[in-house]
Amino acid sequence: MIRLRYGNTNTFYIPAAHGGLLIDTDYAGTLPAFWKALKQNGLTLRDIRFVLPTHFHPDHTGLIGELTAMGVTLLLADVQRAHVHDPDAVFAREPHLHREPIDETKALCISCKESRAFLREIGISGEIIATPSHSPDSISLILDNGDCFVGDLEPLSYLPAYGENPPLRADWERVLSCHPKRIFYAHANEVHLDRA
Numbered sequence: 001m002i003r004l005r006y007g008n009t010n011t012f013y014i015p016a017a018h019g020g021l022l023i024d025t026d027y028a029g030t031l032p033a034f035w036k037a038l039k040q041n042g043l044t045l046r047d048i049r050f051v052l053p054t055h056f057h058p059d060h061t062g063l064i065g066e067l068t069a070m071g072v073t074l075l076l077a078d079v080q081r082a083h084v085h086d087p088d089a090v091f092a093r094e095p096h097l098h099r100e101p102i103d104e105t106k107a108l109c110i111s112c113k114e115s116r117a118f119l120r121e122i123g124i125s126g127e128i129i130a131t132p133s134h135s136p137d138s139i140s141l142i143l144d145n146g147d148c149f150v151g152d153l154e155p156l157s158y159l160p161a162y163g164e165n166p167p168l169r170a171d172w173e174r175v176l177s178c179h180p181k182r183i184f185y186a187h188a189n190e191v192h193l194d195r196a
Helices: 031-038 064-069 076-082 088-092 115-122 154-164 165-176
Strands: 001-002 013-014 020-023 049-054 073-077 108-110 126-131 139-143 147-151 181-183
Touching: 049 064, 064 073, 064 147, 073 076, 073 139, 076 108, 115 126, 139 165, 154 165
Parallel strands: 020 049, 049 073, 073 108, 147 181
Antiparallel strands: 001 013, 013 020, 126 139, 139 147
C-alpha cells in the first residue's frame, strides 16, 4: 500500500495482480500535484485500474471525472449510486477549477455483499462494508492483512466524546469485527491497533 499525499485528503494506492486500486482522490484542481505524487512513488496512471471513493464529498472525488476520462474505472458501491452527483453543486460554484464531471454510466457498480468476490478477482483480499454514520454513501475497505481504510469515519478514539451515537458505534462495531490492525483515515494519521 502506498499513501499519496498531494492535498488535504490522504489517497491510497493498493497494488493488485490485475490493476491497482486508488482509494479516494483530492479536490478538483489537484491533478498536477497528483501526477507529481505518482511519479515520486514510482507509479504511473497505467498502474491504476480502479478508483474507489470512500464517499462522494468534493474533497474525495475531485479528480474522478478526469481519471475516468483517461481510462480508470470508477468502482461504485451499491450504497453510493444515488450520491455520485452530490458534489456537483459545490464544484459549480468554482468553475475556475475545470473539474471534469463524473459519468457514472461508465462505472462498475458492485454490492457490498459481492465485494469480496470482486476484489478477489482483481487480486485484492478484503471487502467493502457500508459505514454510513458520516454520510449515507460512506464505505470502508477492509483488507485481510489488517489494513482498513475508513475515509471520514469519526476516529475510534473520539467515540467516548460522542456519548450515545448508535450509528457511529454500529459502524465501528462492523469495522472492528473484521479485526483490523491499522486504520487509515482520509484526514488524520494512521492508527495501529493492538489486537493481540
